Every structure is written in structure tokens, then in C-alpha cells.
Amino acid sequence: MTTESAGVGSVGVTRFWTATADLEDDREAAVGLFRTMAFARRFEETTQSLFLRGAIYGSTHLGAGQEAVSIGVCSVLQPQDRVAATYRGHTTCLGLGISPVGLLAEMMGKGNGISAGRSGSMNIISLEHGLIGCFGIVGGSIAAATGVAFALKYQGKDGVAVAFFGDGAANQGYFQECLNFASIQALPVVLICENNQYMEFTATGAVTAGGILPRVRALGIPAEEVDGQDVWAVREAAAQAVARARAGKGPQFIEAQTYRYSDHARGDPINYRPDGEMDAWKARDPLLIARSRLMSMYGLAEAEVNALVESANAQVASVRAEATAAGFPVPGDFGSEFRETAVASDA
Amino acid sequence: MPEIEFRQAIRDAIGEEMSRDDSVVLIGEDVGAAGGVFQVTRGLHEQFGSRRVVDTPISELALAGTAFGAAISGLRPIIEIMFGDFMTLAMDSLVNQSAKYWFLSNEQSSVPLVVRSAVGPGGRFGPIHSQIHASWFMSVPGIKIVAPSTPADAKGLLTSAIRDDNPVLFLEHKRLYALKGDVETQVVPIGVAATARTGTDITIVTAMKSVHDALAAAETLAEAGIDAEVIDLRTLRPFDLTTVLDSVSKTKRIVVVEEGPRTGGWAAEVLASVVEHRVGSLQVAWRLAMPDIPLPYSPPLEDAFLPDAERIATSVLQRLGAESPRARATT
Numbered sequence: 136m137t138t139e140s141a142g143v144g145s146v147g148v149t150r151f152w153t154a155t156a157d158l159e160d161d162r163e164a165a166v167g168l169f170r171t172m173a174f175a176r177r178f179e180e181t182t183q184s185l186f187l188r189g190a191i192y193g194s195t196h197l198g199a200g201q202e203a204v205s206i207g208v209c210s211v212l213q214p215q216d217r218v219a220a221t222y223r224g225h226t227t228c229l230g231l232g233i234s235p236v237g238l239l240a241e242m243m244g245k246g247n248g249i250s251a252g253r254s255g256s257m258n259i260i261s262l263e264h265g266l267i268g269c270f271g272i273v274g275g276s277i278a279a280a281t282g283v284a285f286a287l288k289y290q291g292k293d294g295v296a297v298a299f300f301g302d303g304a305a306n307q308g309y310f311q312e313c314l315n316f317a318s319i320q321a322l323p324v325v326l327i328c329e330n331n332q333y334m335e336f337t338a339t340g341a342v343t344a345g346g347i348l349p350r351v352r353a354l355g356i357p358a359e360e361v362d363g364q365d366v367w368a369v370r371e372a373a374a375q376a377v378a379r380a381r382a383g384k385g386p387q388f389i390e391a392q393t394y395r396y397s398d399h400a401r402g403d404p405i406n407y408r409p410d411g412e413m414d415a416w417k418a419r420d421p422l423l424i425a426r427s428r429l430m431s432m433y434g435l436a437e438a439e440v441n442a443l444v445e446s447a448n449a450q451v452a453s454v455r456a457e458a459t460a461a462g463f464p465v466p467g468d469f470g471s472e473f474r475e476t477a478v479a480s481d482a
Numbered sequence: 483m484p485e486i487e488f489r490q491a492i493r494d495a496i497g498e499e500m501s502r503d504d505s506v507v508l509i510g511e512d513v514g515a516a517g518g519v520f521q522v523t524r525g526l527h528e529q530f531g532s533r534r535v536v537d538t539p540i541s542e543l544a545l546a547g548t549a550f551g552a553a554i555s556g557l558r559p560i561i562e563i564m565f566g567d568f569m570t571l572a573m574d575s576l577v578n579q580s581a582k583y584w585f586l587s588n589e590q591s592s593v594p595l596v597v598r599s600a601v602g603p604g605g606r607f608g609p610i611h612s613q614i615h616a617s618w619f620m621s622v623p624g625i626k627i628v629a630p631s632t633p634a635d636a637k638g639l640l641t642s643a644i645r646d647d648n649p650v651l652f653l654e655h656k657r658l659y660a661l662k663g664d665v666e667t668q669v670v671p672i673g674v675a676a677t678a679r680t681g682t683d684i685t686i687v688t689a690m691k692s693v694h695d696a697l698a699a700a701e702t703l704a705e706a707g708i709d710a711e712v713i714d715l716r717t718l719r720p721f722d723l724t725t726v727l728d729s730v731s732k733t734k735r736i737v738v739v740e741e742g743p744r745t746g747g748w749a750a751e752v753l754a755s756v757v758e759h760r761v762g763s764l765q766v767a768w769r770l771a772m773p774d775i776p777l778p779y780s781p782p783l784e785d786a787f788l789p790d791a792e793r794i795a796t797s798v799l800q801r802l803g804a805e806s807p808r809a810r811a812t813t
């Protein structure tokens with residue numbers, strides 16, 4: 136197992152890179168996965184708390200309930216791989232080892248945010264961590280990853296590009312256009328559909344004809360469904376998909392079934408879910424499943440698992456304190472709309 | 483010095499930059515084996531192969547999105563969105579991804595890509611194959627818009643656009659493709675206008691096909707004793723305000739000619755900027771553009787919309803209170 140510590144800020148999370156999908160003999164990696172998910176859960180609770188207190192502005196899109204998908208996928212990637220995430224991307228950022236202080240500070244509009252307060256929650260970019268961006272337009276991540284995969288293949292590099300997107304993106308033009316192009320070009324792109332059952336306030340099934348996977352298979356792209364609540368299952372499927380893409384077998388598609396605990400965003404009336412649905416999904420909470428795995432497969436005692444959660448919570452508290460204490464950027468230097476280019480005058 | 487067609491100047495710029503830099507790729511609908519609907523890219527596929535000259539499905543959004551992703555990963559894609567009118571389909575990626583990435587990422591990476599399109603009225607293509615999309619992008623920070631009028635500028639400016647680290651829209655006026663001219667081996671910088679004709683009485687600011695119309699109009703005006711200066715903007719965004727202001731300081735009069743609807747066009751932006759800087763010394767300032775109605779197809783109807791040489795001359799004569807030479811001849 137190789138690890139890398141986070142960049143910005145004094146409080147970091149660790150990104151896990153493991154050689155195989157098989158965690159059976161790698162207790163440390165299994166513990167790390169659980170801890171990253173626990174960290175992400177508390178991070179989103181903190182985001183919500185700060186938002187309700189008026190310290191995070193505009194809108195937020197929380198990933199609580201969906202941790203196993205993004206963290207599971209990120210855990211099988213290699214340093215040369217690239218990720219395009221969505222506006223619901225905080226958990227993906229943490230899964231890639233991006234500084235939680237830089238992330239939270241960016242949401243709070245602070246000067247030490249990842250983009251110095253320019254982007255906010257929906258558009259986080261950290262190239263040094265392989266994150267080409269969180270994309271604020273539904274489906275935008277698919278196109279970005281398709282282009283990155285085109286470049287990786289063109290350059291003969293070993294990397295793959297991963298696109299995260301929601302179920303709602305399956306009804307976007309980006310989806311059909313890019314999957315078709317990626318398929319005919321055999322691009323090394325891994326498409327992760329986080330199906331959290333709702334596209335904004337509307338049940339996906341009510342507005343999606345024929346299901347998502349048949350569309351993908353019709354384009355000649357291998358596609359499989361996975362239990363998005365089980366980080367082990369996600370890892371296994373992702374590792375195989377990434378390996379196939381890396382081996383030149385073209386785009387690979389995973390539809391991970393999961394559930395969004397929060398409302399879509401600020402202003403969501405939350406009146407559209409059937410009674411009992413949330414409780415049924417929470418009975419299969421990704422942290423609960425991972426917790427029981429740690430105890431049954433790796434022999435951790437309950438107290439040890441609780442200690443992991445407590446340490447993650449304490450770490451998030453430090454992140455919150457550090458981001459809260461940071462200063463706002465000073466208006467004045469907004470930079471240039473263009474990158475300065477020195478064009479040689481010879482032909 | 484070789485005299486070549488406008489379309490060949492574009493082809494030469496692409497070919498030379500692809501030879502010079504392996505990161506340059508050409509991607510678009512029919513650009514490869516078919517050589518492009520206007521035969522601009524003919525021969526490049528044979529020269530560079532399908533790895534570097536890529537035919538795509540009719541998927542403008544995927545094209546623009548692929549170009550964005552490739553451009554932040556070390557490539558310099560040139561994409562062809564066949565007609566400027568089709569830019570509506572590519573707009574999300576260009577406006578929300580490519581144009582903003584340099585800023586949003588806090589300058590981690592810029593997006594070096596070029597989007598080539600055939601534009602402009604007068605070809606009997608009707609209302610949705612004749613538009614000039616520049617005006618739609620004028621209020622998008624982070625985008626450059628290049629609009630050449632001669633083969634030399636087409637080559638020199640496209641070379642600059644390909645080497646530029648930012649997204650550049652490159653406009654190819656359909657009615658200029660067959661225009662022949664001398665092409666020097668000179669790179670033409672983006673953002674610098676050219677004075678196509680010097681004069682003292684009025685400044686005519688325009689671009690692309692209209693530069694030639696303005697030059698013809700200037701000859702008519704000269705017969706009426708009006709000495710017109712013609713400025714070829716060459717870049718519409720960011721445009722060369724300094725050259726325009728210097729000219730207006732001399733002439734005190736300006737007309738901006740745009741082959742597009744009057745409301746909200748790039749000509750309006752040029753005029754607004756001139757007025758902001760020279761309001762006290764301006765005697766007259768106006769636009770000559772097209773009606774705020776979709777462009778009709780039928781030749782006599784389309785012709786009635788175009789700000790051609792005669793309309794430019796007539797408009798200037800009317801505004802400057804002179805009698806047209808033609809009117810004088812018939813009385």
C-alpha cells in the first residue's frame with residue numbers, strides 16, 4: 136500500500152492506493168477506507184451545519200449516504216489517473232486526498248480555499264490530486280473525462296480517466312454523445328453512475344425510459360450494476376473496470392445503487408420521498424456495512440471501530456476550526472481572464 | 483510571394499503547426515477523410531493519419547467537451563464546429579468549462595483549444611447556417627474571438643490561435659474561402675487591428691467580408707470627397723480599442739459595420755467603448771448592421787439585409803450630409 140498525505144492545511148486525510156481489489160490481507164487499507172468514509176460523513180455534517188449558520192453560501196450538495204461509491208472507486212486509482220466529479224463532489228475530493236481544510240475553506244469563501252474563493256463548493260479543481268474538476272452542469276464531468284481519456288490514449292500514457300455523474304445525467308445529451316464517441320474511439324474512461332434514486336426532486340424511474348444500463352450496453356460498452364452501499368463491492372467492480380480500461384479495452388460503465396440522505400440542495404422541499412424509504416436505505420448505511428466488515432473480516436472490536444470514528448470526528452473538528460479562523464480574500468486582484476501566452480513570431 | 487486561397491491559408495497553418503508540435507490535433511465532423519464540407523482540411527488526413535486528424539460523429543457537445551478535457555491534459559486541440567450556427571450545441575462546454583477553467587482553478591491550468599467555424603451571410607444558406615456567433619460570446623470572459631479578412635491574416639492569426647494558451651474561436655467567413663492573396667510567413671498577433679486604408683474624414687470599423695465591402699465603399703466615398711479610414715479589427719475579443727480610438731481622434735466620426743443583427747452585436751460593444759472614451763470629441767457615431775429579424779433565404783430578400791459596399795457608402799453619405807455620386811450623376 137502506498138499513501139500520500141494531503142497538501143494544503145495542517146489537517147490532512149490519507150489517500151489509499153492499493154495494488155489489488157482484494158483487501159482480505161490488507162487490514163490497514165481496510166481500516167483506512169472505513170476511516171475515510173467516517174471522515175467524509177462528519178465532514179458533510181459539518182458542511183450542513185456551517186451552511187445553516189450562514190458560513191457557507193449559495194448552495195451545497197451533500198454526499199452523505201453515498202460515501203462508499205466515490206471513496207471505493209478512488210481507492211483503486213493510481214497517481215497517473217484523472218477524475219472528473221460532480222457538484223456533489225466533496226466526498227470524491229476527500230477520497231482523492233485533497234486537503235479538507237482547503238476544501239472547507241473554499242466553500243466558506245476563504246482566501247486559503249483550494250481556488251482562493253473563486254470557485255466555491257460546486258467547482259473544486261485540484262490537478263495535483265488528479266481531480267480535473269467538480270462540474271456544476273449535469274453531465275459535464277462525462278465530457279471532461281472523455282477528453283482527458285482521449286489525451287491519455289493519444290500520449291500513450293498508462294492512466295485512465297474516471298467520470299462520476301448522477302442518474303440524472305443519463306438523460307443529458309452529454310451522456311449519449313460522449314459514450315458513443317468514447318466507445319468508437321475505445322478511450323480509457325471509466326464511467327461511474329452514482330444512482331441515488333433521485334434527479335434533484337424527482338424519482339429517476341419516473342422520468343427515465345428503459346433504464347440506464349440498456350442504453351450503455353447498446354453502445355457496446357460493458358456495464359454492470361453494483362451495490363453502492365458496500366465499499367468492498369464497489370472496490371471490486373471498480374478495480375476490474377479500471378484494469379480493463381487501462382488494458383485498452385475501451386470505456387467501462389458501473390451503475391452504483393445508492394441513496395442521498397440530504398435534500399438535493401438548498402431550497403429542496405424534501406416532500407417527494409415515500410414513507411419508510413429513507414429508513415430502509417439507512418438500514419444498509421455504507422458505514423454500518425463497513426463497520427460490520429471490519430469486525431467480522433478483520434477482527435476489530437467495536438470499541439476499536441468507535442475509536443476510529445471518534446478520531447475522524449475530532450479531525451473534522453480541527454478542520455472546521457482552521458477553516459473558520461482563516462481570513463477572507465481581499466477584493467482587488469482578480470487576476471486575468473486569460474493566461475498570458477508568449478507566441479513566437481516566427482512561422 | 484505565393485498567392486493562395488483563404489481556405490488554403492487555413493489548411494497551411496494547421497498543417498505547419500501539426501508538423502511543428504505533436505500535441506496539436508484536428509477533430510471534427512467530416513474534417514478527415516472527406517476534407518471538410520468547405521474542403522478546408524483536405525489532405526491533412528492523408529498527411530497526418532487518423533490518430534491526429536479525427537472524424538467524429540455529429541456530436542458538437544461531445545466535440546467541445548473532448549477538446550476541453552484534452553486541452554487540460556497536454557494537447558492543443560483544433561476542433562471544427564462546421565457552421566457557427568451549430569455553436570449553440572457546443573456552448574455549455576465552451577462557456578461553462580473551457581472559458582472559466584483558468585479562473586476557477588485559480589490558474590492551475592488554462593485551456594489551449596481552437597474552435598474553427600464557417601460563418602457569415604450572403605451564401606444563400608438561410609437563417610440557421612449564416613449567423614456569426616461572435617456576438618453570443620462577447621460577454622464570456624476567457625474566450626478570444628479571431629475574425630480574419632485576408633489569406634495572410636487567416637494563416638498568421640490561426641497560427642497564433644493554435645499557439646495561444648487560451649480558448650480561441652476562429653471565424654472563417656464562407657464568402658472569403660475562395661479569396662486569393664499573398665501570404666507571408668508572419669505570425670499575426672491576436673488582439674491587434676490593421677488599418678486597411680488610411681483616411682481623415684471617417685473611421686469605418688469592421689471585420690471579415692465587410693472589410694472588403696468597406697474598402698470598396700471608401701472608393702465611392704472618395705469620389706464624393708470623403709476620405710475614409712478602414713480598420714480591420716481582425717480580433718473581435720479582446721478587440722484593439724487603441725487603434726480604433728487613435729483613428730477616431732483623427733476623424734471624429736465612426737461607423738461600425740457588422741453582418742449581424744443590430745441589437746447586442748459586437749459592433750455595439752465597439753461603439754460603446756469608443757463613446758466612453760471619446761464622447762466629447764465625437765461628431766457622429768453609428769452602427770450599420772442587419773435588421774433584428776432572422777436572415778431570409780431568397781436571394782433578393784437576403785441581399786436586402788446585407789451591409790454591402792453600396793449600403794456602407796450610402797449610409798456614410800447620408801450621415802455626413804453629402805450627396806451620393808450616383809444621385810449626382812442621374813440628375
